[in-house]
Amino acid sequence: xxxxxxxxxxxxxxEKLPGRNTFCCDGRIMMARQKGIFYLTLFxxxxxxxxxxxxxxxxxxxxxxxxxxxxxxxLFLFAMAMLLRTxxxxxxVIPRALPDEAAFIEMEIEATNGTVPQGQRPPPxxxxxxxxxxxxxxxxxxxxxxxxxxxxxxxxxxxxxVERFDHHCPWVGNCVGKRNYRYFYLFILSLSLLxxxxxxxxxxxVALKSLKIGFLNTLKETPGTVLEVLICFFTLWxxxxxTGFHTFLVALNQTTNEDIKGAWTGKNRVQNPYSHxxxxxxxCEVLCGPLPxxxxxxxxxxxxxxxxxxxxxxxxxxxxxxxxxxEKSxxxxxxxAQVLSAQAxxxxxxxxxxxxxxxxxxxxxxxxxxxxxxxxxxxxxLPAQTRDDGPTEH
Amino acid sequence: xxxxxxxxxxxxxxxxxxTKVFVQRDYSDGTLCQFQxxxxxxxxSRLERQLFEExxxxxxxxxxxxxxxxxxxxxxGCLACATAYFIFLCMETHYEKVLKKIAKYIQEQNEQxxxxxxxxxxxxxxxxxxxxxxxIYEDRCSSRSTSSRSSSSGGGGGR
Numbered sequence: 001x002x003x004x005x006x007x008x009x010x011x012x013x014x015e016k017l018p019g020r021n022t023f024c025c026d027g028r029i030m031m032a033r034q035k036g037i038f039y040l041t042l043f044x045x046x047x048x049x050x051x052x053x054x055x056x057x058x059x060x061x062x063x064x065x066x067x068x069x070x071x072x073x074x075l076f077l078f079a080m081a082m083l084l085r086t087x088x089x090x091x092x093v094i095p096r097a098l099p100d101e102a103a104f105i106e107m108e109i110e111a112t113n114g115t116v117p118q119g120q121r122p123p124p125x126x127x128x129x130x131x132x133x134x135x136x137x138x139x140x141x142x143x144x145x146x147x148x149x150x151x152x153x154x155x156x157x158x159x160x161x162v163e164r165f166d167h168h169c170p171w172v173g174n175c176v177g178k179r180n181y182r183y184f185y186l187f188i189l190s191l192s193l194l195x196x197x198x199x200x201x202x203x204x205x206v207a208l209k210s211l212k213i214g215f216l217n218t219l220k221e222t223p224g225t226v227l228e229v230l231i232c233f234f235t236l237w238x239x240x241x242x243t244g245f246h247t248f249l250v251a252l253n254q255t256t257n258e259d260i261k262g263a264w265t266g267k268n269r270v271q272n273p274y275s276h277x278x279x280x281x282x283x284c285e286v287l288c289g290p291l292p293x294x295x296x297x298x299x300x301x302x303x304x305x306x307x308x309x310x311x312x313x314x315x316x317x318x319x320x321x322x323x324x325x326x327e328k329s330x331x332x333x334x335x336x337a338q339v340l341s342a343q344a345x346x347x348x349x350x351x352x353x354x355x356x357x358x359x360x361x362x363x364x365x366x367x368x369x370x371x372x373x374x375x376x377x378x379x380x381x382l383p384a385q386t387r388d389d390g391p392t393e394h
Numbered sequence: 395x396x397x398x399x400x401x402x403x404x405x406x407x408x409x410x411x412x413t414k415v416f417v418q419r420d421y422s423d424g425t426l427c428q429f430q431x432x433x434x435x436x437x438x439s440r441l442e443r444q445l446f447e448e449x450x451x452x453x454x455x456x457x458x459x460x461x462x463x464x465x466x467x468x469x470x471g472c473l474a475c476a477t478a479y480f481i482f483l484c485m486e487t488h489y490e491k492v493l494k495k496i497a498k499y500i501q502e503q504n505e506q507x508x509x510x511x512x513x514x515x516x517x518x519x520x521x522x523x524x525x526x527x528x529x530i531y532e533d534r535c536s537s538r539s540t541s542s543r544s545s546s547s548g549g550g551g552g553r
Binding site for chain 2: 077078081082085094095097098100101104105136138146147149150151163164182183186273274284285287288289290291292293295296297
């Protein structure tokens with residue numbers, strides 16, 4: 001004799017969202033699934049700053065000025081705030097089309113293209129729009145069943161369409177898109193400043209202390225200094241380079257995705273219709289423009305009736321409702337290649353044309369927003385990236 | 395106001411959903427959120443073109459106001475940056491304020507214009523700002539006449 005207990009369970013919408021994201025704090029936090037490299041970023045920033053505050057700051061505050069650690073703290077807190085904001089916020093995910101809407105669009109497409117016989121691959125679905133006297137093509141996303149807005153792209157790692165898609169950054173554990181680009185930019189900018197700051201004052205500390213007790217003794221007393229200098233040295237080249245690259249993109253109102261694909265360069269290509277033609281105006285729009293709220297409504301309530309006999313099926317974490325999306329998303333723009341080539345471009349860019357996907361083949365994120373530049377740890381990290389981080393899953 | 399909202403609920407219960415029409419985005423002005431003012435043929439027998447166009451144009455105006463790049467948006471952006479964006483914990487963004495105005499406007503339009511004609515507008519924000527969904531209801535109850543005009547769906551009307 002089984003007793004069915006029917007109870008109304010308030011489920012939040014994030015529990016049923018398709019796509020490969022993880023959600024924390026009951027939907028308030030949204031990240032990509034692979035968070036290993038993000039934890040590495042956190043560890044490196046926190047570790048290096050902890051060493052700096054523990055050793056060098058004490059000496060420099062007394063010898064030079066107490067303003068030195070104060071300013072370092074401000075920079076550190078700002079960088080951390082921006083990192084967490086970038087990592088935890090919705091990058092501008094476009095929710096997938098509901099069945100009615102998808103069917104309506106399919107009908108419209110069939111009306112224009114005509115029906116395709118079974119088994120044949122349908123022609124690519126493209127709509128042409130004119131923006132500022134330029135023709136811009138809108139592509140149809142087979143996974144999300146929508147025509148993607150201009151500048152949007154489908155991230156195959158997160159399996160979502162993201163507005164104004166820049167790139168997927170494993171170092172922040174999230175996509176960088178319309179809603180969190182400014183936080184990402186401010187993060188790499190403040191991290192650059194923090195790295196330069198720590199590097200400079202480490203050198204100053206070593207110099208000052210060496211005058212008193214000698215160089216080798218200084219290093220023996222605070223061995224952490226060597227580690228900090230090494231980390232900062234390698235970070236400088238990558239993060240500062242990346243900041244420079246993104247400053248260039250912001251000034252031209254371009255995304256990393258567009259830059260890699262060469263969307264607006266070349267003789268026969270259209271000019272960037274989104275640029276105002278004025279660097280200041282572009283910077284203001286990208287960094288200080290209006291911030292659209294998330295349309296995902298992660299914390300909205302889905303009223304459901306569940307029977308107690310079936311058990312509670314709601315667990316934290318995304319529901320993978322579209323296992324087929326993995327195959328489908330392979331036909332989309334390869335977000336992973338974009339990630340890696342984006343990272344590659346960020347470090348090697350010197351105003352010349354980007355090497356695109358060939359340099360990304362070795363699968364090394366060459367321009368990390370974290371600390372280390374050594375490629376070996378990155379190479380080790382990368383296989384972990386493709387697996388689900390079991391213990392770190394929320 | 396409360397009675398009109400009640401009417402909307404009654405409409406949903408007494409009527410059955412016939413079909414939905416989706417008004418797509420208009421990207422001719424870039425990535426700004428604007429919707430096409432092209433009149434959907436399915437609404438031909440239900441709604442006057444002018445009313446539809448007015449609704450869409452007003453909505454477009456609201457969205458343009460929300461995304462307007464100007465002095466006040468820059469000020470908001472800079473102030474927010476200076477506070478490391480913590481200020482948004484206690485303050486609404488300009489965009490959110492305009493979205494609330496839009497929600498109110500859509501409710502008003504539903505009550506005054508669309509529900510009496512057996513139609514229902516859905517706020518685009520609930521559809522990811524991709525479309526304006528207009529649900530067309532077929533009235534089951536003969537006593538509730540949805541429109542003063544006799545609707546013969548012979549032409550390009552609803553299915």
